[in-house]
Amino acid sequence: MKILVCISKSPDTTAKIAFTDNNTKFATDGVQWIINPYDEWYALVRAIELKEKDASTVIHLVTVGAADADPIIRKALALGGDEAIRVNADTNDSYFIATQIAEVAKQGGYDLVFTGKETIDFNGSSIGGMVAECLEAPYIALAIKFEVEGSKATVTREIEGGEEECEVNLPAVISCQKGMAEARIPNMRGIMAARTRPLKVVEPVAADHLTAVVNFELPPAKAGVKLVPADNPAELVRLLHEEAKVI
Amino acid sequence: MPVLIFIDQSEGQVKKASIEAICYGVAVAEQTGDTAEGVILGKVTDDIAALGKYGLQKIHHVDNEALNHFDAQVFTGAIAQVIDAIKSKVIIFSNNADGKHIAPRLSVKLKAGLVTGAVALPDTTNGFVVKKTVFSGKAFANIAINTDIKIIALNPNSYEITARGDAKAEILSFSAQVGATKVRVTGVNKVKGEVPLSEADIVVSGGRGLRGPENWGMIEELAKLLGAATACSRPVADAHWRPHHEHVGQTGLAIAPNLYIAIGISGAIQHLAGVNRSKTIVVINKDPEAPFFKAADYGIVGDAFEIVPKIIEEVKKLKGVA
Numbered sequence: 001m002k003i004l005v006c007i008s009k010s011p012d013t014t015a016k017i018a019f020t021d022n023n024t025k026f027a028t029d030g031v032q033w034i035i036n037p038y039d040e041w042y043a044l045v046r047a048i049e050l051k052e053k054d055a056s057t058v059i060h061l062v063t064v065g066a067a068d069a070d071p072i073i074r075k076a077l078a079l080g081g082d083e084a085i086r087v088n089a090d091t092n093d094s095y096f097i098a099t100q101i102a103e104v105a106k107q108g109g110y111d112l113v114f115t116g117k118e119t120i121d122f123n124g125s126s127i128g129g130m131v132a133e134c135l136e137a138p139y140i141a142l143a144i145k146f147e148v149e150g151s152k153a154t155v156t157r158e159i160e161g162g163e164e165e166c167e168v169n170l171p172a173v174i175s176c177q178k179g180m181a182e183a184r185i186p187n188m189r190g191i192m193a194a195r196t197r198p199l200k201v202v203e204p205v206a207a208d209h210l211t212a213v214v215n216f217e218l219p220p221a222k223a224g225v226k227l228v229p230a231d232n233p234a235e236l237v238r239l240l241h242e243e244a245k246v247i
Numbered sequence: 248m249p250v251l252i253f254i255d256q257s258e259g260q261v262k263k264a265s266i267e268a269i270c271y272g273v274a275v276a277e278q279t280g281d282t283a284e285g286v287i288l289g290k291v292t293d294d295i296a297a298l299g300k301y302g303l304q305k306i307h308h309v310d311n312e313a314l315n316h317f318d319a320q321v322f323t324g325a326i327a328q329v330i331d332a333i334k335s336k337v338i339i340f341s342n343n344a345d346g347k348h349i350a351p352r353l354s355v356k357l358k359a360g361l362v363t364g365a366v367a368l369p370d371t372t373n374g375f376v377v378k379k380t381v382f383s384g385k386a387f388a389n390i391a392i393n394t395d396i397k398i399i400a401l402n403p404n405s406y407e408i409t410a411r412g413d414a415k416a417e418i419l420s421f422s423a424q425v426g427a428t429k430v431r432v433t434g435v436n437k438v439k440g441e442v443p444l445s446e447a448d449i450v451v452s453g454g455r456g457l458r459g460p461e462n463w464g465m466i467e468e469l470a471k472l473l474g475a476a477t478a479c480s481r482p483v484a485d486a487h488w489r490p491h492h493e494h495v496g497q498t499g500l501a502i503a504p505n506l507y508i509a510i511g512i513s514g515a516i517q518h519l520a521g522v523n524r525s526k527t528i529v530v531i532n533k534d535p536e537a538p539f540f541k542a543a544d545y546g547i548v549g550d551a552f553e554i555v556p557k558i559i560e561e562v563k564k565l566k567g568v569a
C-alpha cells in the first residue's frame with residue numbers, strides 16, 4: 001500500500017498573531033514553525049502505525065511551499081516516511097495548493113491520501129476535498145478511526161452529535177483528526193535516519209488562484225471581566241439572565 | 248440568478264446549522280438583488296415548505312435512494328446539476344461536517360472560489376469579499392473570491408436565525424443523474440437527546456481543575472438545566488475523562504456559542520483559540536491569576552466544587568424547577 005501524507009507548515013500554537021504591510025501579511029518575525037498538528041499527530045502518525053502493521057507500506061510526504069518549509073518536512077520525515085516531495089510554490093490559494101497535491105498524487109499512484117482536518121493557521125479544511133475531486137476519488141473528512149484491509153477501508157467520521165461508520169474502496173482521500181492515532185515523539189534513530197531519506201523538490205504545474213487575501217483583522221479586545229463574589233452566585237445568574245440575556 | 252443554499256439534513260430533519268445558512272443566504276440574495284433557493288437531497292420527513300418563513304422561495308428536492316446515505320462525491324454531483332439548471336452564481340453551505348465534505352469538491356468541480364469558515368455577510372461593494380476566521384479564531388481574514396461562481400461555507404453559530412413571516416417555499420422535485428456511491432455507511436451512532444456541541448447555544452465546559460471524571464455530575468446537571476452541550480479542555484479528553492469529541496480548542500473543535508461557561512480551565516492560548524468567539528464567556532476558577540479571566544465577560548474566583556452546586560440551585564429557581 002502506498003500512502004501520501006500532506007504536511008503543512010504552521011506557526012507554533014503560542015505564536016503571537018500580528019500582521020504587517022497594512023495588515024496584508026502575517027508577521028513572521030520571531031515565529032516558531034511547527035508541523036500542522038493535525039497533519040503530524042493524526043495523518044502522519046496513523047500512516048506510520050499502518051506501516052508498523054504492514055511493513056510493505058510505503059509512506060510519502062508532500063508539502064507545497066517555499067524552501068523555508070524544508071525543516072518542517074525534514075522533521076516529519078524524522079517521525080516516519082520513506083521520502084518527501086516539496087512542490088516549490090507559494091501557498092496563497094487552496095485550489096492552487098490542492099491542484100499541486102493532486103498532481104503529485106496522480107504521478108505516484110497512491111492508494112490513500114491523508115490530510116489533517118485543517119491547518120491551524122488558515123483553518124480552510126478544504127484541501128482534502130479538493131484533492132479528492134481532482135482525483136475523482138471518494139473523500140471522508142474528520143475521520144477519527146481508520147482501518148484498512150486489502151483495498152477496503154473502514155472509517156469512522158465525526159458528524160454533528162455523533163459518529164458515522166462507513167466502508168470505502170481505495171483509492172480514497174481521508175482528513176484526520178483526534179482519535180486516529182496514538183501520540184508519539186520522534187526518537188533519535190528516526191532523526192538520524194531521516195537525514196538520508198530523499199527530499200525531492202518539484203516545480204508546480206500551472207493552476208489558477210481562485211481566491212486572494214485582501215487583508216487581516218484582529219478581533220476587538222474584550223471590555224474586561226466583571227467579577228462576582230464567590231459567596232454570591234445568585235448575582236452571576238441574575239447578570240446572565242438580565243444583563244447578558246443568555247440564559 | 249438565485250443564491251442557492253444547501254439544506255443539510257439528518258434522518259429527514261433539517262439541521263439547525265442549515266437554517267442559519269438559509270438566513271445568511273437570504274441576506275446575501277437581498278444584497279445582490281437575487282432570490283434565494285434551497286437544495287435538499289434524499290428522503291425528508293420535516294415540513295420543508297415551512298422553511299419559506301426564513302425567506303426561501305423555492306426548494307429543489309432531489310429524492311433518490313442513492314442520496315439517503317452520505318457520499319460527498321455523489322452529493323456534489325447532484326448539487327452541481329441543480330446549480331447548472333438554475334444558473335446559480337452564489338452557493339451557501341454550513342461549514343459543518345457535511346459542508347466540509349461537499350463545498351471543497353464543488354469548488355473544484357465548478358472551478359468556483361471557496362471561502363470556508365465565513366463569519367459575516369460578503370462585502371460586495373468592490374468585488375466579492377468574505378470575512379473568515381483564521382489562526383483558529385485569533386484573527387479574521389478578508390478573502391476575495393475572483394471567480395464567476397462563488398461558494399461560501401458559513402461557520403455554525405455565526406449568523407442570527409430570524410423568521411420573516413409565514414410564507415411557504417415552493418417544493419420542486421428535481422431529477423438528477425446520480426452516480427454510484429463509493430462510500431457505504433455501515434452504522435450511525437448518535438448520542439440521543441444531547442445537543443451537538445457545534446450547534447449548541449450554551450456550552451458548559453470542564454477542565455483539569457475538576458480532578459477526575461467522577462466529578463462531572465455537576466457539569467452535566469448544569470448543562471441539562473440550561474439546555475447546554477458539555478465540552479472539555481484537551482488534557483481532560485487526553486486522560487479519557489471525557490470523550491474526544493468534547494475537546495474544544497485550537498486542536499479540537501472551535502465553537503462560538505452565545506454562552507460558554509468554563510469551569511476549572513486555566514485558559515491556555517490553545518484553549519482560548521477554540522472558544523474566544525463565544526458571545527459571552529463565564530469563568531469559574533480558584534486562581535485569580537488564571538489567564539482565562541482576561542478573556543472572560545463574567546467570572547467568579549473560587550472553588551468550583553462549592554460554587555457550581557450553588558449556581559445549579561439558582562438556575563433551578565430561575566427556571567422554576569423544583
Ligand SMILES: Cc1cc2nc3c(=O)[nH]c(=O)nc-3n(C[C@H](O)[C@H](O)[C@H](O)COP(=O)(O)OP(=O)(O)OC[C@H]3O[C@@H](n4cnc5c(N)ncnc54)[C@H](O)[C@@H]3O)c2cc1C
Pocket residue numbers: 013037453454455456457479480481482483494495496497498499510511512513514515516517518521531532533534537549550551552
Ligand atoms: C500544540 C498544542 C495544542 C493544544 N491544543 C489544545 C486545545 O485544542 N484545547 C485545549 O484545551 N488545550 C490545548 N492544549 C493544551 C493547553 O496548552 C493547556 O495545557 C490545556 O488547555 C490546559 O487544560 P486545563 O485548563 O483543563 O488544565 P490546567 O491548565 O491544569 O488548568 C486547571 C485549572 O483549574 C483550576 N482549578 C483547580 N482546581 C479548581 C477548583 N477546585 N475550582 C476551580 N478551579 C480550579 C486551576 O486554577 C487551573 O487554572 C494544546 C497544547 C499544545 C502544545
